[in-house]
Amino acid sequence: MQMTPMIESFVCHFGEMGSRWGFNRTVGQIYALLVVSEQPICANEIAELLGISRGNVSMGLKELGSWQLVQVIHKQGERREFYQSRGSIWDMANRVFEERRKREMDPTLSLLRDIMMDEAANNDEAYAQKRITEIHDLLENITEWTQSLQSLSPEKLNTLMKLGSGVGKVLEFTDKFRPKKDA
Amino acid sequence: MQMTPMIESFVCHFGEMGSRWGFNRTVGQIYALLVVSEQPICANEIAELLGISRGNVSMGLKELGSWQLVQVIHKQGERREFYQSRGSIWDMANRVFEERRKREMDPTLSLLRDIMMDEAANNDEAYAQKRITEIHDLLENITEWTQSLQSLSPEKLNTLMKLGSGVGKVLEFTDKFRPKKDA
DNA sequence: CAATAGTTTCAGAAATTTCTGAAAGTTCAG
DNA sequence: CTGAACTTTCAGAAATTTCTGAAACTATTG
Incomplete structure (x- = not known):
């Protein structure tokens, strides 16, 4: 080398x-x-x-x-x-992502949950808790979502990424074909 | 406070x-x-x-x-x-993401492209270039994709995230209804 | 205009992170 | 078993980042 x-x-x-x-x-x-x-x-x-x-x-x-x-x-x-x-470039990216989730996201979400369960002592804390809940919800959604994406194959994920924000259109498209709750 | x-x-x-x-x-x-x-x-x-x-x-x-x-x-x-x-928690996340893209991703992709355009002088460099190309392609895909997701509304993006890896199934579903190139 | 309130900037101090190289530890070959 | 090859660990040095507080600067008030 x-x-x-x-x-x-x-x-x-x-x-x-x-x-x-x-x-x-x-x-x-x-x-x-x-x-x-x-x-x-x-x-x-x-x-x-x-x-x-x-x-x-x-x-x-x-x-x-x-x-x-x-x-x-x-x-x-x-x-x-x-x-x-070890592994492909794809595997590497997955590993880095996974390890960062463990080292940063999980402890963060855990701390946010603890705070959310506390009783707010005053208005300052009540507002803070509301904000912290929003942060928690967003981070939790993102984490779970990216985790589920990890279960996709590289090929399928690549297809998804090429679709870009067109995914929004796909969602609308599938909505049109979804059977109505009460016809 | x-x-x-x-x-x-x-x-x-x-x-x-x-x-x-x-x-x-x-x-x-x-x-x-x-x-x-x-x-x-x-x-x-x-x-x-x-x-x-x-x-x-x-x-x-x-x-x-x-x-x-x-x-x-x-x-x-x-x-x-x-x-x-400034803004909602969602806006904040977007801002952080956007700024990191500018400060980290864009210069990285730019450097990777420069390297990809060089002529490999030996086998070591040829292999390195191949790997660098893979890294570039992956990072470029991820960056463009996440950028396009930014154009979605928080509600729509939330729906997408709740769908999780079920998006793969949505892709298969739409494939079945896509008109064939030559019927 | 002068004094005061308020903010920014920056030299050097302080804190933190990273590094070195040698001691400590482990494994192998004769 | 001993000596050598090889790796890990760690105390303290070196490098880097962050911070302080005072000087420099800006804006307002009387």
Whole structure:
């Protein structure tokens, strides 16, 4: 694996983005490198290619492992561990999404529910609770919906996305053919 | 406006989440406070309620203004500026989403396109380019799709979300009624 | 116009996050 | 078993981000 300007620009940018998606810049860079590498890479080489310490690589790979985004590969005749990214780009996106839901959404929804169950002590809290309920409802809907979308195949989801907001028209269309409650 | 344990727990949590959604903890806390406050709040009071400096409030409000998430309110007989969050919870979510697209997605897609147009110099780059193309395609699809969903009304979008992955069945249903190309 | 109220900006301090490299720990080969 | 290869962990250093509070700036009032 060679570090070329093309790969370097990708790795750098992806690293910046990583910190927006749930892991720090270096972890993002390690992951980017593994995503675009056809061959598994050992930790020492990652350290060399990215210009970071071997210890930092170890910690980064541990983090990526906790997200289940990378896997260890053992080569015959090699004691070193090699790493590569797991699954398709689609699988990766799913994993990141799933892990963020667990780490951010679920605790948030849980806290919002606790607050909603409290008794409002004054008008300030009553209004706050009303707003918090709205936030909770929206986040819950979005979370459940995106979760259900995960059960679709990549192909079917792609079809859905190509339909765009035309989905609204599909909903109207199906309404016309729905049998009336009382004819 | 009183800072009660209920409101404080919300503000603290939301602040932590803010750093995952594009702005720092304190900016997130300022915003959380404004979201759950029925009345506009002046900068001095925000500083007192959150226990932060007046200068920090000023900078945070400036950031929230750049996201178009808050608005200034002028009261008759008052020289101070008051702030409140803009729009419904739904509007807020839309704004955050839109701004993140501009700040993160658009530059990412732009960079990925640049890389895709380069000539691969070796096998490493060819494979990297293939992967980058897949990432680009997926991100582009998701971005365009979510953008088109923004053109739906909250009610219609809510209906869609309640349908969940049943949307896949709707797609099959409409396929059955689509006129054949050559009958 | 001068004084005051109010806001913004920014240098440097403070807080937080990330990193290094060596110690600690684990595994393998001879 | 010992030495070497390999990995992990962590104390403290380094880097980065955030914050403070005072200077700079703006607007209003008498």
